[in-house]
Amino acid sequence: MSRRGTVDSVERTELLELLSPGGLGLLDSLPPYESKGDVLALVAALRKQGHSPELVSAVLTQSRLRRKAAAKFGDFAPSMLFTEAGLEQATRLRVASLHAGRFRDAGLRHVVDLGCGIGGDALALAGLGLTVTAVEADEVTAAIASFNLAPFETAAVVHARAEEVDLGTADAAYLDPARRTAGHTGTTRLTDPNDYSPSLGFAFGLGERMPVGVKLGPGLDRELIPAEAEAQWVSVGGQLTEMGLWFRELARPGIRRSALVLGETGIDELTAAADSPDAEVGELGGFLLEPDAAVIRARLIGDLARSLDARMVSGGIAYLTADEPPHTPFATAFRVLETLPADEKRLKKALRERGIGTLEIKKRGIDIDPATLRQRLALSGPESATIVMTRVAGRHTTLLVERLARP
Missing domain, CATH: 3.30.2130 (VC0802-like)
Structure with a gap:
């Protein structure tokens, strides 16, 4: 068996242990994750209680990720499950809620989230009462998305590749193409947009046929931005987090460039129909x-x-x-x-x-x-x-x- 196959097998085993009633109960009973020193003592205590190494590893990993996820998911984090890579790429819930609002305000009721990851954006869509079909190609990540979306009756998870899903009943689609190598930990960033999964060509082609939103890295080559799309760059607390491309009904009339700034107390946006010419160079002021x-x-x-x-x-x-x-x-x-x-x-x-x-x-x-x-x-x-x-x-x-x- 290849190393990747061995890793996948271990992750599936840990997930099965974790998703058992006893596993979830053990996870929720753990004290807040603090330091590696505390973890060593906790590992010894859990093993002494008779818990398997796989379950101990799984619950401690989730405890650590839940603490890390608080910055993105706030009060939702303690009731969610994560993978390292999935959390890394997940949209902040504050931003995902704004994305979901676009679909709702455009009157789009059924959204297919192609490449849903751990389900962050799908969670925001379902939270606004929209019907969401969340599609994920990775088996372990799809299972985690199913857990995270279980409280929402209007959300369903499909384990499949984005390119293979029938969109016949959908009003719109949302894509967050994987921009890192396959896996749940130790992934590396992909530099060539042609290697994204699904590819930019697939995403943009979809945008020609139906309302589509595409989340991409903020540094994407601007030459790749389709002329018909609204491009929105988002910063949160001064940190540039993403660029969103919005097609058809999701693109606002007369807006092709947007800077969305989310501060501690509010949301502000600067918009234009195109890149703005620079201002004049002048004398240094105060x-x-x-x-x-x-x-x-x-x-x-x-x-x-x-x-x-x-x-x-x-x-x-x-x-x-x-x-x-x-x-x-x-x-x-x-x-x-x-x-x-x-x-x-x-x-x-x-x-x-x-x-x-x-x-x-x-x-x-x-x-x-x-x-x-x-x-x-x-x-x-x-x-x-x-x-x-x-x-x-x-x-x-x-x-x-x-x-x-x-x-």
């Missing part, structure tokens, strides 16, 4: 703005600049500058305190004179490694600071800045 990564990827920096009466600091550099304090959820703002020397020796001297020992280094348009530079600067002192190393009007410049709170 404030520096770093656009959210979703705005940068959506190429809406120019629109953001014009809405704030801001300007570019230099051509091709994704920093803006303004004369007044900006109030926007679409950028991190800094007050410019002073311009420091760009030369490393003089910069080191200037920072030491200011007693700066803790330094945040931001950079754009300059070929430096912040960690290496910080080590070479060898700073010590009681003060902390942030510097921005970039080009201003085409010249290498170092700015000492103060971060402003986001609105």
Whole structure:
């Protein structure tokens, strides 16, 4: 038997043990997962109670994954099951709920989730009362999706390949193509979109025939984006998480580019009919703005600049500058305190004179490694600071800045 076959066999055995009434009861009885040291003691205790090695391994793995999943699934995480790879690729429930709202608002009642993984997006769709057929090619992952979707009468899981499913009764489809190698742990990211499962060609072809949503990595080559699709880049808490492509009824009229920003207290969106032209380059003002990564990827920096009466600091550099304090959820703002020397020796001297020992280094348009530079600067002192190393009007410049709170 091949190594992959052996791994699959072990995973099936552990899953069977886990899904038994005794297995699920044992999992729910465990204390919150804390440290590896605590786990070693817990393993010994569970084995002493007579539980099999497979069951002990399975429940402890799930306990660890449930804790990790809280960031994506919140209060739902303690009642769900996961695989390492499935959790890695799963959509945050907060974002999945927004996706589900698109289908509901478009009047689409039966959605086929092709490649449902552990069932995160299907859970959000079913939670809005939509009928969901969740399709998953991997046997173990399909079983886990079935468990996670069991509370919803309108959801059903099918163990099959996405390309083989009959979509005759469906109103729409949602796809989250696998962008990692096969398996449940130790997977690696696929760099060629042709290797995704299902392929982009299959997903885009489906989008020509029916309403379709496709979740992809935010760094997908923009040349691959179909002209008829609405492309939406999503950031959560400042972290760029995904790009969604929406076809036919799911694409909003007049919108082909969108930056959706989910903060701690709200949701904000910047939209346009196309990429926006950059703003004019102008003189450095009293404030520096770093656009959210979703705005940068959506190429809406120019629109953001014009809405704030801001300007570019230099051509091709994704920093803006303004004369007044900006109030926007679409950028991190800094007050410019002073311009420091760009030369490393003089910069080191200037920072030491200011007693700066803790330094945040931001950079754009300059070929430096912040960690290496910080080590070479060898700073010590009681003060902390942030510097921005970039080009201003085409010249290498170092700015000492103060971060402003986001609105």
